[in-house]
Amino acid sequence: MKRLIKKLVQGSVAAVAPMLWRFRDSSLLVIMYHRVLPADHPDRASEQPGMYVSPETLAMHLETLKRHFTLVHLDDWLELAQSDQALPRNACAITFDDGWLDNYQYAFPILKRAGAPATIYLVSDLIGTRYSFWPNTLARVLASEDAGLRQSLPAWLRDMLPGSGETLSSEEIDSVIARCKSRSDVELLEALAAFELPAEGDARDLMSWQEILEMQGSGLVRFGSHTRRHSRVSKIADAGVLREEVLGSAQVLTERLGRTPVTFCYPNGDTSAPAVQLVRNGYRGAVTTARGWNRPATDRHLLNRVGVHEDVSNTSTAFLSRLAGVG
DSSP: OHHHHHHHHHHHHHHHHHHHHTTOTTOEEEEEEOEEOOTTOGGGGTSOGGGEEOHHHHHHHHHHHHHHSEEOOHHHHHHHHHTTOOOOTTEEEEEEEEOBHHIIIIIHHHHHHHTOOEEEEEOGGGTTSOOOOHHHHHHHHHHOSOHHHHHTSOHHHHTTSOTTOSOOOHHHHHHHHHHHTTSOHHHHHHHTTTOOOOSSTTOOSBOOHHHHHHHHHTSSEEEEEOOSSOOOGGGOOOHHHHHIIIIIHHHHHHHHHSSOOOEEEOGGGOOOHHHHHHHHHHOSEEEEEEESOBOTTSOTTSEEEEEOOHHHHSSHHHHHHHHTTOO
16 A cells, blocks of 8 residues: 555656746756666676666666756856856756766666766876775675675674674665664774675776776766765865865876866765865865755855655656656
């Protein structure tokens, strides 16, 4: 019954919302993606459900967005807003966080076919490496059939696991990862330092510089900063380290890409007053994970986004409802 009611609500919202959006002329909707994984991709077994869409869903999203919005590069919209120029009607900017290899493999061809501009936020020091973010390393350990791996985890982390000792489901893995986020980055990295479990074979999680340059050459994809090592800025007490993470990342990207990134993305959406001030000094704008739309008066260095993923947006109705704030 709940599922039926939800579908009825989504259908009603999806039918009405686009008509109401016509009255939001100067608004900016920023879409947040992370990964694009086909149904048979091995990472689906361990990846958090809120982290990916399928290629088919992404293609559907872009076609839906093109019907109702003006697709723009985020930095272009920010430049217009900053100089008090006329803004595109019902603007929408597409963003991807982290610089996943699958953005190049699966998202890039779809963006090209749709002629859709996008910004990808890169972790400068991890580009071209075999590094795995701690949630992915932990997820692969928890999804492994080798129970001994889980027993090798630190005691405080083992205490978070269900008591069965069996391989965890994706929902259980997601719950453990969410609880781990209360710990510091240093503590989490130390806890998982012994578990080097990149994707099978010679695969890697993140894009290379060559792949990034190819995407940049298309003119459709631009790149922003996502710190040097995906560090949560709210957890960084040392002013010098914070400056390197926020501004040093832009310097690396400028040197390697020949283009200075003008927008920043706060890892995990975490902010702090010192970090925001550095971002104001170094970038035209920045995006958070706070859910919502933006107006010209919205703080350009604390922009809202709407995160979408397969579970909540795999139909046009569900997607439109999600954009409207339902689901």
